[in-house]
Amino acid sequence: MARVFALIMAGGVGARFWPRSREKSPKQLLPIAGEGTLIQNTVARLDGIVETKDTFIVTNRIQKAPIIKQLPTIPPNNVLVEPIGRNTAPCIGLAALFMRRIDPEAVMLVLPADHIIKDVEEFHRIISTGIQVASETKGLVTIGIQPDRPETGYGYVQILEDKEKNPYSVQGVFKVKTFAEKPNLQTAERFLESGDFVWNSGMFIWRIDSILREIGEHLPELHQGLQNIDSVLGTEKYVPTLERVYGILRGISIDYGVMEKASQVYVLKGDFGWSDVGSWDEVYRIAEKDEQGNVVIGNVILKDVKNSIIQSNGKVVGVLGIEDLIVINTDDALLVCKRGKSQEVKEIVDYLKRKRMNEFL
Numbered sequence: 001m002a003r004v005f006a007l008i009m010a011g012g013v014g015a016r017f018w019p020r021s022r023e024k025s026p027k028q029l030l031p032i033a034g035e036g037t038l039i040q041n042t043v044a045r046l047d048g049i050v051e052t053k054d055t056f057i058v059t060n061r062i063q064k065a066p067i068i069k070q071l072p073t074i075p076p077n078n079v080l081v082e083p084i085g086r087n088t089a090p091c092i093g094l095a096a097l098f099m100r101r102i103d104p105e106a107v108m109l110v111l112p113a114d115h116i117i118k119d120v121e122e123f124h125r126i127i128s129t130g131i132q133v134a135s136e137t138k139g140l141v142t143i144g145i146q147p148d149r150p151e152t153g154y155g156y157v158q159i160l161e162d163k164e165k166n167p168y169s170v171q172g173v174f175k176v177k178t179f180a181e182k183p184n185l186q187t188a189e190r191f192l193e194s195g196d197f198v199w200n201s202g203m204f205i206w207r208i209d210s211i212l213r214e215i216g217e218h219l220p221e222l223h224q225g226l227q228n229i230d231s232v233l234g235t236e237k238y239v240p241t242l243e244r245v246y247g248i249l250r251g252i253s254i255d256y257g258v259m260e261k262a263s264q265v266y267v268l269k270g271d272f273g274w275s276d277v278g279s280w281d282e283v284y285r286i287a288e289k290d291e292q293g294n295v296v297i298g299n300v301i302l303k304d305v306k307n308s309i310i311q312s313n314g315k316v317v318g319v320l321g322i323e324d325l326i327v328i329n330t331d332d333a334l335l336v337c338k339r340g341k342s343q344e345v346k347e348i349v350d351y352l353k354r355k356r357m358n359e360f361l
Helices: 038-044 061-070 088-102 120-137 185-194 208-218 220-230 238-248 254-259 280-286 342-354
Strands: 004-009 055-059 079-081 107-112 140-145 156-160 173-180 197-207 265-270 295-303 309-320 325-329 334-338
Touching: 004 038, 004 088, 038 061, 055 061, 055 088, 061 079, 079 088, 088 107, 088 208, 088 220, 088 254, 107 120, 107 208, 120 140, 120 173, 120 197, 120 265, 140 156, 140 208, 140 254, 156 265, 173 254, 185 197, 197 208, 197 254, 197 265, 208 220, 208 254, 220 238, 280 309, 280 325, 280 342, 334 342
Parallel strands: 004 055, 004 107, 055 079, 140 265, 295 309, 309 325
Antiparallel strands: 107 197, 140 197, 156 173, 156 197, 173 265, 325 334
16 A cells, blocks of 8 residues: 555634634634643544645644644654745645655645544545555545535535446535535535535545646646755755745645646545534534534633524633624634624725734734
């Protein structure tokens, strides 16, 4: 079986998770559901699939030290720092360079750091199938989540059900017909009714040489930048070269830059209790609730409150006579939001950035 490396992408801030998620303590470094932080649980799920010495993490300067502290089994040299965030394609390309130096024919498993997965055994089965397909076809594999509602916060992947064109369909692997951006509600309902769309999870599997080949074909500017970086890996010129290359690269996602253009792309249907915990609404959806439909975390007093999530760190919060609200209290900030609107919390973060209120970011 091919050697398998894992890349965990951990550079985001989780703006929709403000005010809990901040630049120095982003969502992936917080204990959102149960024991352990999201990134600790992401690494733990890889036990039995990827060795810790073959697990790489890409992050930023601010988050490097706390990540190393939270993940003592990961070699510190495997925690790679991007000088500036440029979306997922440069992040994946950079990690692939380091992995290729070790084993150019290995398989690369790409995972976001901030997902929740409840059925780890089924997750392992799906990943093992994906590793097999990526090794045998040298194609690109993505994990699609079987949707259970018309969700507007996710991108979608349309699968090709033609069994003659899908030699792995018996294993739940299909060719990709098309990718779709985040839809409006009406379009999402149509996707759900059609039965041939799955959520785009942002998890990928491919051979290292395959993804670098596809980057070379579809993203020539990034390919040239990666070549410049590769030529100085392990030397004192690495950091200045990395900063120079990233300074002129345009940010682009691997979905838009490669996956939508490549010809040999497969999708595995996954159903293993997945959540990307992308907003406070998603936390409410997956959390245990009391008899009134409330999620209560911390020192909270309620009266006549229904279908709300209330969280307070430290201070007592009293809430009376409300429904369908999100109330998140921290030491220096308070969020009050109508349930169903938490995707828009990012606009508050954008406002704080514009006003240079960095102490709240």
